[in-house]
Amino acid sequence: MSKIKVMHCLGQLNTGGAETLVMNIFRHIERDKFEFDFLLFNDDKGFYDEEAKSLGANLHYTSSMGHTNIFKYIRSIIKILKDQNIDIVHSHMDWQGGLIVYAAYRAGVKKRIVHSHANQGMFKTSLLHRLLITINKYLIKRYATDCIACSQEAGESLFRQPFEVLINGIDIERFLNPNQEIINQLKQELNIQDTDIILGNVGSLSENKNQRFLIQILSKLDKKYKLVLVGDGSMKYELKQFSKELNVMDRVIFAGVRKEIPEIMQLFNIFLFPSKKEGLGIVAIEAQVSGVPCIVSKGIPNEIDMHIGMVSFEELDRNLWLKSIQCIEKIDFTKKDFNENNLYNIKYTVEQLCNIYSYLKC
Incomplete structure (x- = not known):
């Protein structure tokens, strides 16, 4: 059976909470069943770049939304996703996930996940940001097949639809x-x-x-x-x-x-x-x-x-x-x-995420 190809979307593979969670999952997931690649919106070297490559990931780079116009941004994401024949897009870009799952929809990706890693209130720094967040919330509601949050608070701050809390497990x-x-x-x-x-x-x-x-x-x-x-x-x-x-x-x-x-x-x-x-x-x-x-x-x-x-x-x-x-x-x-069944064990997180990944909605 061919592997399920997952494209994780992140700004950069540095040591933040979202990046650390993804790398923890990558280390523990069955890599004969799932293939992880990364779409990064900053081409500076990240803390986890080399480890991700050593685990079998391909790293793809494109301009961030702030460094290009929105149309080029979307077209670039669509092209990368089509070229790589991706099964699942998993956005870790908080409110920016709206444009990412829209692009994934245009690229024909069956499963489009938005993951809220923060209380979105921290991003509302200007009228423009508030407007962009509102637009992206609409796009998430329309084009995301699954919504995940690291906490109830993080989910409620971003999603207008039901979401699943995925605890950030650790080793x-x-x-x-x-x-x-x-x-x-x-x-x-x-x-x-x-x-x-x-x-x-x-x-x-x-x-x-x-x-x-x-x-x-x-x-x-x-x-x-x-x-x-x-x-x-x-x-x-x-x-x-x-x-x-x-x-x-x-x-x-x-x-x-x-x-x-x-x-x-x-x-x-x-x-x-x-x-x-x-x-x-x-x-x-x-x-x-x-x-x-x-x-x-x-x-x-x-x-x-x-x-x-x-x-x-x-x-x-x-x-x-x-x-x-x-x-x-x-x-x-x-x-x-603590024991193997502890809620915060990365093994539990991986199991929960595999259940989400393994069911491809049509």
Whole structure:
């Protein structure tokens, strides 16, 4: 039997939540049954490019909607999909999925999936964006055969029709059994002492992720506290300057983009997640599985709480966060809290998605 050919549509194969989910699925799906290719709207090298190729994917590039006119954008997508004889288009471009599934319909693709990875409110930055989102919602309703969301909130913010929540599963075993040698190397590299209390955050350095808030909090804590920021982004320089202004630059560790997230999590005493809005926030799930208590903003969907007593939701108020940080204690964690049937296991996510992929609507 021939493989089912799936084209995943993403801006770039970097380390965001959507990209990490797709790569987790790619590593665990039966690759003798499914063939994954990627349609990318940025030809800069992405973090996962080489791994995707090593797993058998072809990477196709075209201009983003912001760098060409809408007609060329649609024609380019149609041509690539026709040339590659694609069975399923799976858009991870949030509201932009409307134009993608319209193009897929024009290309004769039978199954056209739009996946909401975010609360779409975070994209409504101008009147033009609000108009584009409204148009794309109409196109999704008309041309998508399936709608998927990482949380109830993310789905309700985009879809006008029924949708299915697909939990962003993780490789639980990888987080339960980190590499101690790598942990020791990271401690040495990042100059982390046993007496330090490490506050951690993983995500793009951006306005929405709100690391500036964490630097303000650090400035109110004594010198035994350090803040590790894992990731990169447009606000890196501004955050470094802000750290200098508040005289905490020696206690803020900019660790960059990392692939050793299970080991990085073991460095943290507390995981801090002050995002203004998130579709889900998979890193908070990774932190819990790693045994790290979390303080998260109320902009994070409730679905990230694994109900093992490790998550505290707080308003974005510095005094509240300071109090929580100073009061929280490391929670006793045992591996028995998780098993093969855990909802957040990537195996469950793959099984659910295979059921969606395997039924081709006519």
